Amino acid sequence: MIALTWNLLLALIWVALWGEFTAANLVVGLIVGYLVLAFALRDMPAFASYVAKVPRAIRFFFWFNRELIRSNLTVAYDVLTKTHYMRPGVIAVPLEASRDGEITIVANLISLTPGTLSLDVSSDRKVLYIHVMYLTDEAEVVRSIKDLERRVLELMR
Amino acid sequence: MMIDLLVGVLLITGAGFMLVAALGVWRMPDLLTRMHATTKAGVLGAGLILLGVAIHFFDTTVTVRVVAIVGFVMLTAPIAAHAIGRAGYFIGVPLWEGTIKDELKGRYDEAQHTLSSGPADQDKDAS
Numbered sequence: 340m341i342a343l344t345w346n347l348l349l350a351l352i353w354v355a356l357w358g359e360f361t362a363a364n365l366v367v368g369l370i371v372g373y374l375v376l377a378f379a380l381r382d383m384p385a386f387a388s389y390v391a392k393v394p395r396a397i398r399f400f401f402w403f404n405r406e407l408i409r410s411n412l413t414v415a416y417d418v419l420t421k422t423h424y425m426r427p428g429v430i431a432v433p434l435e436a437s438r439d440g441e442i443t444i445v446a447n448l449i450s451l452t453p454g455t456l457s458l459d460v461s462s463d464r465k466v467l468y469i470h471v472m473y474l475t476d477e478a479e480v481v482r483s484i485k486d487l488e489r490r491v492l493e494l495m496r
Numbered sequence: 497m498m499i500d501l502l503v504g505v506l507l508i509t510g511a512g513f514m515l516v517a518a519l520g521v522w523r524m525p526d527l528l529t530r531m532h533a534t535t536k537a538g539v540l541g542a543g544l545i546l547l548g549v550a551i552h553f554f555d556t557t558v559t560v561r562v563v564a565i566v567g568f569v570m571l572t573a574p575i576a577a578h579a580i581g582r583a584g585y586f587i588g589v590p591l592w593e594g595t596i597k598d599e600l601k602g603r604y605d606e607a608q609h610t611l612s613s614g615p616a617d618q619d620k621d622a623s
Binding site: 429431459 | 513516519520523524525526528529531532533535536537539540556559560570571573574575577578581582585591592595597598599601
């Protein structure tokens with residue numbers, strides 16, 4: 340968190356030095372600030388983990404958008420064609436995320452990815468109940484959900 | 497010229513996904529599958545339209561607002577779907593007959609308003 344604040348601060352200084360507040364200046368400032376932090380403060384653990392997280396976050400962003408589009412195409416296909424190809428069902432998936440914020444983000448992202456919709460979390464926060472549209476291969480569905488959860492937790496911890 | 501074409505394609509695909517979301521509400525057999533259609537297609541449709549708007553104006557203030565709107569839509573749409581789906585499930589809206597599995601069945605304690613994580617019969621043994 341402190342590393343992110345420093346990165347923003349460096350970006351704002353960069354913008355101030357250019358004397359013009361535009362999106363392009365801010366983005367260049369963020370990149371320059373990131374590179375400076377990555378080089379100058381790479382020995383400090385708080386900054387090292389931040390430096391490692393940024394590329395992961397960018398990769399997650401693109402991966403997630405691809406999943407979102409793929410999920411939409413499968414659902415759109417089922418909506419537009421006459422027969423229903425879906426095999427819906429409710430499954431229980433064990434949660435590794437423990438804090439409220441983590442569970443919220445994981446549940447939200449599950450709702451946005453292919454054919455899955457978070458229904459509820461058990462009261463002891465161990466299990467997430469998910470409605471799945473294409474439950475032909477349950478092991479595969481659970482694997483992809485755990486994969487998403489792992490990616491999110493890598494970013495948040 | 498190329499920009500106009502790109503903006504047009506983004507707007508039309510976005511509107512198309514919105515149409516799919518609306519058709520999904522009509523076409524899908526039960527509450528939960530309907531929520532599937534509206535959440536995902538709604539978010540992607542709104543996102544594509546807003547991306548088209550951002551590219552068309554190509555202006556910092558517009559772009560910042562677009563990012564904020566997309567962020568809030570992504571944050572709120574799944575929560576709405578979760579709230580509606582959960583409420584619908586627990587007051588007993590029937591699932592589609594093609595539903596092949598329901599692990600949530602019988603795990604909700606209506607008197608205590610708690611949801612157990614294990615199979616219902618295990619809980620009876622424990623209590």
